[in-house]
Amino acid sequence: MKVTINDVARLAGVSIKTVSRVMNNEPSVKKATQEKVSAAIAELNYQPNAAARNLAGTRSYSIGYIYDNPNAYYVIDMQRGLLEACRKHGYELLIHPTNAKSAQIVQEVIDLVQHARLAGLVLTPPFSEMPEIAEALERIGVDFVRIISGSTPSPKLTNCVLVDDFTAAFKITNHLLELGHTDIAFLCGDEEHSSSGERLAGFKAALTKRGISPNAKYIVPGSYSFESGVKGAKYLLELPHKPTAIFACNDEIAAGALFSARLSQVEIPQQLSIVGFENSPFSRQTWPPLTTAHQPNSTIAMQAAELLFRRSRPGQQQGLAAEQPVFIPELLVRDSTGACPGSS
Amino acid sequence: MKVTINDVARLAGVSIKTVSRVMNNEPSVKKATQEKVSAAIAELNYQPNAAARNLAGTRSYSIGYIYDNPNAYYVIDMQRGLLEACRKHGYELLIHPTNAKSAQIVQEVIDLVQHARLAGLVLTPPFSEMPEIAEALERIGVDFVRIISGSTPSPKLTNCVLVDDFTAAFKITNHLLELGHTDIAFLCGDEEHSSSGERLAGFKAALTKRGISPNAKYIVPGSYSFESGVKGAKYLLELPHKPTAIFACNDEIAAGALFSARLSQVEIPQQLSIVGFENSPFSRQTWPPLTTAHQPNSTIAMQAAELLFRRSRPGQQQGLAAEQPVFIPELLVRDSTGACPGSS
């Protein structure tokens, strides 16, 4: 019923210590022994007891995920990826929703880490972009991985998984350009999220590359919300010279823009193309469904967790400390974009 | 830095055994001692090591939350409530998203429980409505609490937190009736979710009480999705005798209905009132914002967890085994409902 390390040791005909060695893939275990033990583990469907490992070892077998994100779909996707990685490596996941704007947020994070004896922490925006958090964690010597918006690995961004919003936005913009659009507007997300800035930069770069200088009137500040999209699109559609396409900084904004366009009797995509970003369930619930960029959040999360695990393994830290995987969200063409009216 | 039970014992001037007794609130600890120890615990900000407790004790200090729900907001709310309760009582929460339709789902749940040595499980639909899960858990002697749709406590529904969809739907319907509507349609959710049936029953009961017999043509089968709302409303608005109000089984359906109405140039709420259910963030992102019923999911989750904790405490099981709190979602009037056109 309850399989312990002793059962495995007995079946494999070795000491429990050797089983432990195999599980932690320590060096200096003979290949043959290694295989015998692995077979026994598999046969018994043995899974080490996390509590015991946490208690006994200096290492920890739990990682934490701290978040404060109004987008529940994002959080759920992240959790899924982290859990999968944890399951694979026998770790536990501690989730910790909290308020990023709290005054004692740094202390709260420290308390959490110390109390739960975490092996490491996965940080997403806004935490991943708060220098005081990173500093505090470094000070107390707790490992962490940040998921942040960025295109190029750099020494400053150690321990990061990068999401290349710049390139993705560049590609999306190209998609619109290829459809013949030249008057393209951009609805920004919250300024304090670097993703919004990165996406805008990618947008501008794509235009510039085509010899189109971005029109300041078409760049509308806002926030990551439906309302913001409604307002932004309304403003744009009342402009004397309307854009023929709108790049919304995320799907929610795009949905708002779609809504606004519909109110103004503007046909999508015949008269106006709209793109979103993120590929949230939201983007499929609009009509027409949104062209968007797919962010593989679960995969990103898995990768982040794997990074943490790999680093917490003794004897392999060298060279891996600055590993920085880069994910580029992929263009997903659906029905909210079409040829520029008048072109062709 | 790391506070253990020994530190507490020393500060309080008692033995570690007594500290342990206080923490597990065993009987036969003098009030004064109890307070001394509690003070010491508070002063040191001591929190027992969950790993050690899990490992040593017969009891467990983790509960599990198994879910398979496409509505991320619901899941996040539940998690929040569970976490809060866990924090308060020094428990850990293990989250386990999975596929309810998997063939080996029962075995999977059993494995989870056994491997993680869980104190209990919190089940939401669809798991809470699967008799095979309840049977399996009872068989292996693991405690669990189900959150299900139901209005009246009954011996059959042991260990349940009830969400009274019936009464809530009754109230919503009354709201529409009071606005003068009599031709009210109902857009159903998935048949296999009992919540849909309960809501429909409440709807019918309210009508019947006013002497209105529910019109079968106005009761539209469907599922808990935006598309379903779009289709359902389209059907209704093409009827020779249109309804003046639509009761959608949840906010997503309502949003779809809203969308559909807008396509048909129907003014909301001047020509048609629409209500949703759940008070999801979704309901605030429509225009106009939806009248809906607020389901206090976090609170419900907390309550469920507390039930689990209380039962796992030794020596208090009697009489509590069949406790069944009932939550009634509350009517939240926003702008998608208005007086029946023509009335008054």
Place this chain on the structure above:
DNA sequence: TTATAAATGACAGCGGTGGTCAATTTGTAA
């Protein structure tokens, strides 16, 4: 064969709980 490295095992201990029993304190009735 012997020195040396590689592979394995014995054992203590992580921070608590559970149990037993003795010691101490408290309450209570005579």
Place this chain on the structure above:
DNA sequence: TTACAAATTGACCACCGCTGTCATTTATAA
């Protein structure tokens, strides 16, 4: 006030399942 029972507390041990340390055995090279 005393005596005795009951309530409270502590001392101590084993143990949960695993890892860290160090000693021991085995294989390999010289």
